[in-house]
Amino acid sequence: xxxxxxxxxxxxxKTGQSMTLLCAQDMNHEYMYWYRQDPGMxxxxxxxxxxxxxxxxxxxxxxxxxxxxxxxxxxxxxxSAAPSQTSVYFCASSRSxxxxxxxxxxxxxxxxxxx
Amino acid sequence: xxxxxxxxxxTAVEGAIVQINCxxxxxxxxxxxxxxxxxxxxPTFLSYNGLDGLEExxxxxxxxxxxxxxxxxxxxxxxxxxxxxxxxxxxGSYIPTFGRGTSLIVHP
Numbered sequence: 001x002x003x004x005x006x007x008x009x010x011x012x013x014k015t016g017q018s019m020t021l022l023c024a025q026d027m028n029h030e031y032m033y034w035y036r037q038d039p040g041m042x043x044x045x046x047x048x049x050x051x052x053x054x055x056x057x058x059x060x061x062x063x064x065x066x067x068x069x070x071x072x073x074x075x076x077x078x079x080s081a082a083p084s085q086t087s088v089y090f091c092a093s094s095r096s097x098x099x100x101x102x103x104x105x106x107x108x109x110x111x112x113x114x115x
Numbered sequence: 116x117x118x119x120x121x122x123x124x125x126t127a128v129e130g131a132i133v134q135i136n137c138x139x140x141x142x143x144x145x146x147x148x149x150x151x152x153x154x155x156x157x158p159t160f161l162s163y164n165g166l167d168g169l170e171e172x173x174x175x176x177x178x179x180x181x182x183x184x185x186x187x188x189x190x191x192x193x194x195x196x197x198x199x200x201x202x203x204x205x206x207g208s209y210i211p212t213f214g215r216g217t218s219l220i221v222h223p
Contacts, residue, residue, distance in 0.1 A: 033211070035213075040123075040215060041215060042202060042213045042214055042215040042216050043158070043202065043213040044213075045210060045211075045212070048210060058210065059212075090157060090158070092158075094211075102145070102146045102147075102148045102163035102165065102204075102206050102211070103148065103160045103163055104148075104150075104158075104160065104204075104211060105160070106157040106158050106159070107157060108156075108157050109156075109157055
């Protein structure tokens with residue numbers, strides 16, 4: 001049972017380069033999220049999706065785009081990477097409704113460095 | 116908006132009991148969750164309180180008081196492996212918002 005899988009796990013980019021992080025979940029969850037984690041800042045929501053074909057902005061969306069073309073996949077794109085986007089990125093998913101929204105399942109993280 | 120406050124660091128000795136507090140301000144509150152994260156790892160779900168009161172799961176318990184906008188995580192019989200960061204998170208509508216985390220250091 002894979003749960004939530006993120007690829008790649010590590011990446012080094014140069015300023016201005018673009019890349020896409022892929023998140024895949026095999027639990028048939030409706031909701032998916034992208035967070036970034038920086039030292040002392042906790043987890044901050046970038047974008048989220050409440051179902052296939054829908055996306056919405058979170059707390060820190062600038063410089064990122066997302067797509068949810070298939071229910072099981074949630075892609076996070078950086079069009080022109082900046083050093084401020086050096087971070088650990090976590091994808092998460094949850095079932096819909098009630099207490100289920102209180103339990104998020106996280107991927108192992110993607111560590112991105114922008115030089 | 117939503118904001119959460121929790122201590123940045125707590126230390127305790129092996130075998131002891133420790134409480135990590137969380138206060139929050141939010142609109143549309145639905146529940147309070149707790150997550151554990153070891154260094155270099157992913158956050159893992161510990162507990163969820165949708166109603167006032169105490170929820171117990173093994174050595175871990177979590178409490179919620181909605182009237183006080185307050186909750187806590189209680190860890191009993193501390194073990195070295197409990198050294199980790201602990202995050203509270205509030206669920207408002209679709210969006211879970213996380214606190215900045217409490218680093219728990221367990222000493223022998």
